[in-house]
Amino acid sequence: MTRAGARTGGPAPRSVDVARLAGVSQKTVSRVLNGERYVSDEVRRRVLAAAEELGYRLNSAARALASGRTRSIGVVALGTALYGPASLLIGIERAARDAGYALRVVNTLEGDAGGVVGAVESLLEQGVDGIVVSEPIDEGEEVSLSVDVPVLVLGAPAAFGGTRTVAAGVGAELLARTATEHLLDLGHTTVHHVAGPGRWFAARDRLAGWRGALTAHGREQPAVLTGDWSAASGYEAGRELAADPGVTAVFAANDDMAIGVIRALTEAGLRVPDDVSVVGFDDIPVAAYVTPPLTTVRQPFDAVAREGLRLLVRAIEAPDTDLPPPDDPPVELVVRASTAPPPARGIR
Structure with a gap:
């Protein structure tokens, strides 16, 4: 069914519209969307279905309450303006947004022993559904942390216990x-x-x-x-x-x-x-x-980010399915004017 707001082009749907469609009171809608107790499972399902159908502005929160997920992904990244790490982070943000997930970033600092573990713990405390580790430096850190959400590792060989770990790299x-x-x-x-x-x-x-x-x-x-x-x-x-x-x-x-x-x-x-x-x-x-x-x-920053996020989202949303290996990133040589055959005798 077409969402009401999109069909009419009129004002955005309100909680009273959700209540009318679900056949419940507006207070019940509020209780469901705020995650309060004392609401039956059948009523909760009706309210969430009505919110989704109408395109109610809190429908992402509704989906989170229904599924037990926050629709957010955490990223552990080095705090740097260097082109490579910064470009990869931009690609991750775009891919996450396109997949319908919010991004929460915790930056580490070069030379900060324990930075990755601390960053992961911070993200877990925020209730993220999955974690991306885009940490380009070997700090000699022993990662002894049990993580109960899927983890995507980009380019850095980090190991976490008790989770599904997906690896992808830029080749x-x-x-x-x-x-x-x-x-x-x-x-x-x-x-x-x-x-x-x-x-x-x-x-x-x-x-x-x-x-x-x-x-x-x-x-x-x-x-x-x-x-x-x-x-x-x-x-x-x-x-x-x-x-x-x-x-x-x-x-x-x-x-x-x-x-x-x-x-x-x-x-x-x-x-x-x-x-x-x-x-x-x-x-x-x-x-x-x-x-x-x-x-x-x-x-290929965008390609790697999209492929990695595709696998991570699948691990989040279908935890019991097998994950395929990541596709190989494309290889692109850009030939310009700084290369040519060597001098005639092969020495200057």
């Missing part, structure tokens, strides 16, 4: 391998790597993808330079790379560091990509507008 290792193989396919003998901080799971995955590509092609693995995700750290790594005439290709673990590398190479009198090719990771909005425009791999 960073495969993306890093794709970026490295792009440079090898152009004819570069090997690829140097500017890695992210070692405590970050994303940095480890990208390092593994770079190593995997070089190993599969039987290529030398140069010494790894490590940055902190900032353009400044990429610049410092780029100054070191510029001093080595054997460097013809660089894969940086994010776009900011790649931009810093390009700046250092340019200041050293080297041309990108004629002398050295550079590939980044993320496809941040500015990547297409730097000089030269940056070749990079695009992280």
Whole structure:
């Protein structure tokens, strides 16, 4: 049946309309929607059905009372403005809203031992129906917590007792391998790597993808330079790379560091990509507008968030059904002007 408000285009339905349709008093409607006792199950069902049919403004609360769920999902996320974690959080919020769930976020701080456990406990106290753990840093924290709601883990290997845990990831290792193989396919003998901080799971995955590509092609693995995700750290790594005439290709673990590398190479009198090719990771909005425009791999934040939330919502709403494995995230290499075949003799 069409909802009354939507059918007439008139004023929003009121509790008195719900009472009239359910055949009960307005006080009974109030008792049901406020979760009070002393209302029979049959009357409660009639009131909730009437509220749903009319599109009453508290129908989400009504559904929560009927099902014992709050229609809310908690998120444990690192409090940072870095592009990757922030973009993933936005994707989670959109996916949750589209699924009809409110989002409650608790941020952790880098270096805060016990932060994940404390954040999860805080969300459980708020009565969330499920939890998303989007915690990108290994704090060495032993997670010994029993959770009675489903948990979606994005990119971080966290373990919880007594729950259904769903894992999904952005496929960073495969993306890093794709970026490295792009440079090898152009004819570069090997690829140097500017890695992210070692405590970050994303940095480890990208390092593994770079190593995997070089190993599969039987290529030398140069010494790894490590940055902190900032353009400044990429610049410092780029100054070191510029001093080595054997460097013809660089894969940086994010776009900011790649931009810093390009700046250092340019200041050293080297041309990108004629002398050295550079590939980044993320496809941040500015990547297409730097000089030269940056070749990079695009992280599928929205796709991963939607797939993960789909599985989490299924675990919440159908707890007795088996969950399928998550779909593989898409791999997208964005080729721009910062990559080219190596110099004629393969050395600057």
